[in-house]
Amino acid sequence: MTSNCPVIKKCLDKANSAEYCITMCRHGESEWNQKNLFCGWYNANLSKKGHEEAKRAGKAIKDEGIKFDIAYTSVLKRAQDTLNHILEVSGQTKIPIVSTWRLNERHYGGLTGQNKVEAVETFGEEQVAIWRRSYDVPPPEMEPEHPFYDDILNDPIYKDGPPREKFPKTESLKLCIERSMPFFYSTVIPQLKKGKNVIIAAHGNSLRGIVKSLERMTPEQIMGLNLPTGIPFQYRLDGLFRPIGTMRFLGDEETVTKAIEEVANQTKKK
Numbered sequence: 445m446t447s448n449c450p451v452i453k454k455c456l457d458k459a460n461s462a463e464y465c466i467t468m469c470r471h472g473e474s475e476w477n478q479k480n481l482f483c484g485w486y487n488a489n490l491s492k493k494g495h496e497e498a499k500r501a502g503k504a505i506k507d508e509g510i511k512f513d514i515a516y517t518s519v520l521k522r523a524q525d526t527l528n529h530i531l532e533v534s535g536q537t538k539i540p541i542v543s544t545w546r547l548n549e550r551h552y553g554g555l556t557g558q559n560k561v562e563a564v565e566t567f568g569e570e571q572v573a574i575w576r577r578s579y580d581v582p583p584p585e586m587e588p589e590h591p592f593y594d595d596i597l598n599d600p601i602y603k604d605g606p607p608r609e610k611f612p613k614t615e616s617l618k619l620c621i622e623r624s625m626p627f628f629y630s631t632v633i634p635q636l637k638k639g640k641n642v643i644i645a646a647h648g649n650s651l652r653g654i655v656k657s658l659e660r661m662t663p664e665q666i667m668g669l670n671l672p673t674g675i676p677f678q679y680r681l682d683g684l685f686r687p688i689g690t691m692r693f694l695g696d697e698e699t700v701t702k703a704i705e706e707v708a709n710q711t712k713k714k
């Protein structure tokens with residue numbers, strides 16, 4: 445794209461010249477992933493397999509010689525423990541880590557704690573697929589009598605937010621993006637602008653929201669995106685933070701494809 449306007453030309457030159465790289469990774473398998481339960485804001489542990497996945501993610505980053513200046517993660521331990529494994533294995537435990545609820549998994553509302561296959565038996569495959577992968581249709585709200593309502597609302601990990609009056613009862617991907625992307629643009633992008641190497645360790649849907657925003661995907665396109673647990677991926681970005689090419693996973697294609705299919709098929713009977 446070209447322009448004779450000096451201001452536009454300067455902007456285009458900047459966009460075409462600058463290049464940034466950001467690494468992101470969904471947490472390793474959690475104990476609730478292992479039980480095939482909707483998890484959302486419940487603070488589940490990593491499973492044994494999830495710890496191993498996170499260590500493998502660290503090895504992949506170490507083998508590529510990727511060095512970070514700063515790391516971002518959610519307030520949920522499955523993402524924080526994944527990040528710690530990555531930084532320990534790749535020998536960079538001294539970098540600053542910022543944890544924020546804004547990078548939390550999307551809140552799964554009343555589905556939290558439900559088995560995904562049983563949810564399909566109750567609500568039907570199409571409805572569950574819409575709740576899992578659509579852009580703006582949230583699952584049913586988590587009501588005060590929900591078995592995990594108090595555990596989540598009163599979890600001390602939320603002492604710094606969100607405020608009680610804005611504490612979510614459920615989230616669509618759109619609502620998740622509305623609290624994650626302001627953080628991304630106001631906090632993460634400025635670090636990239638300063639030439640810092642950034643890693644974000646977060647969750648399947650909070651990362652889908654970042655990918656949708658970066659790639660300017662339509663609601664139809666984002667429906668088809670599933671992210672595997674514990675496999676880092678990178679974007680190269682131009683001066684306007686638009687992706688140069690698509691996401692690149694740090695793993696062999698067969699492993700990545702199989703892991704993505706497993707996520708997509710979690711609602712199917714084994």
Ligand SMILES: O=C(O)[C@H](O)COP(=O)(O)O
Nearest residue numbers: 481482483484549576648
């Ligand atoms: O929160 C959860 O249940 C999972 O981490 C994401 O689940 P999904 O892949 O069904 O959205």
